[in-house]
Amino acid sequence: MSRYKSAPAILEEMISMVMSLDFESKVFKKDVITVADGTEAVVKGGRDLFSLVRDVFQNTNQIGVIGWGSQGPAQAQNLRDTLEGSVVKVKIGLREGSASRDEAEKAGFNQEDGTLGEMMEVVGESDIVLLLISDAAQTELYPQIFSAMKPGATLGLSHGFLLGHLTSVGDSFPNNINVIAVCPKGMGPSVRRLYVQGEKVNGAGINSSFAIHQDIDGKATDFAIAWAIALGSPYCFQTTLESEYKSDIFGERGILLGAVHGIVEALYQRYKNEGMSAEAAFENTAESVTGPISRIISKEGILAVYNHLDSSGKAKFEAAYIAAYTPGKEILQEIYDDVACGNEIRSVVNASGRYDRFPMGQIDGTEMWVIGKGVRDNRKEETIPLNPTTAGIYCATMMAQIDVLLEAGHPYSEIVNESVIECVDSLNPYMHFNGISYMIDNCSNTARLGARKWAPRFDYIIKQQAFTALDGNQPLDWKLVENFKTHPIHAVLSVVGEMRPSVDISLG
Secondary structure (H helix, E strand, O other), rough: OOOOOOOHHHHOOOOOHHHHOOOOOOOOOOOOOOEOEEEEEEEEEHHHHHHHHHHHHHOOOOEEEOOOOOOHHHHHHHHHHOOOOOOOEEEEEEEOOOOOOHHHHHOOOOOOOOEEHHHHHHHOOOOEEEEOHHHHHHHHHHHHHHHHOOOOOEEEEEOOOOHHHHHOOOOOOOOOEEEEEEEEEEOOOHHHHHHHHHHOOOOOOOOOEEEEEEOOOOOOOHHHHHHHHHOOEEEEEEOOHHHHHHHHHHHHHOOOOHHHHHHHHHHEEEEEEEEOHHHHHHHHHHHHHHHHHHHHHHHHHHHHHHHHHHHHHHHHHHHHHHHHHHHHHHHHHHHHHHHOHHHHHHHHHHHOOOOOOOOOOOOOOHHHHHHHHHHOOOHHHHHOOHHHHHHHHHHHHHHHHHHHHHHHHOOOHHHHHHHHHHHHHHHHHHHHHHHHHHHOOOOOOOHHHHHHHHHHHHHHHHHHHHEEEEEHOOOOOOOOHHHHHOOOOHHHHHHHHHHHHOOOOOOO
């Protein structure tokens, strides 16, 4: 008997959220997907819809893209390319003296043609303001930004962090603007790379969630969907701004970035202690996760990793899964609780205030990642091992993250994108290509800080609890294996998995 609630029971608990997520578009077709005996609405994107995007923005003179961090370059260029030939100007807004000005100019934005300007001026003159500066900068500058915006304009966010901060300080958005969000399920460079690759493949890109937090004129929903499709999103699924920041900040501290770093560090040391060479230990940890494990999950689902193993491998997977699931879930629940109550948001704000004295250090200077460079240089993809112990611990942590989000009432489409598709199709390929820092440090400062803070916690708890259980010093709960095999997420993945990018990201 599975300990998981039935799909109807889960859906009953989520009924208020599902009702609040029912949206209507005047322009775009709403598709319905069946997930675990329930349904969720999504919008399918594609380049064939770019003409509709231009129609939605036909009365928009200017979209101001504020900031040039992780998301800014990709979103600005994708929007510009999608809207080419329309009346809409895409203009970058940067602070005076910004070090990013040269990069923006190299990407084709400049003052001479009016596509590059000072931040607050661009905010004040834009009909749609996409606020893509760092989360810390948003918490510092939002009063000025709100004051500069035109009444009736639209504020666009790609992360719900600002809402979390406003809630924690008792403030709110102005009531005379639309507030929407489009949140790509991948780092900025992935958003651009897959859009470019998609020039020859309709629908290639990164999925996005969208949220309508405030709609003053009935246009917010179509603005949000058009923005998502313009970025190249093959599928757009609705969420709320609150749900997004909770799942996103939580997820990047979990299996997306922090947990995978801690897992491979712990396993690398274990395998070396068991007598593996440093090179073999790296191949059986980081390479195994970002190679065969990620590829199988991407194309076939989480359960398929287990099914690819022989009987001996399955036994090792099961033992590792059981040993790691509960310790992993303990840390993940702590992360979720800290995000939900505002502690993690305050932690990011506080850390940002220490940058001048304590800038973020490098995370790839240890023996493991130095060895990894040589392994990658001599890599033969077909020989990378599917290590059953590594697979068991990685899949257990991924499943624990899924369960924390399910128990908190998040919709399946959000859970699958935040905990599975983003991992294997957007982020892990970066670690596979050039190591841990290349993955984590291509992300936002909020993500980078969270990964650095929580990765050691995963490393420690895996060593202290999962490995001791695995070595026979603690009892194993074998019911967890049956729960894994019968989990409803596998059926959901078979449906929502069709929402993965239509091409594999190319980083060569």
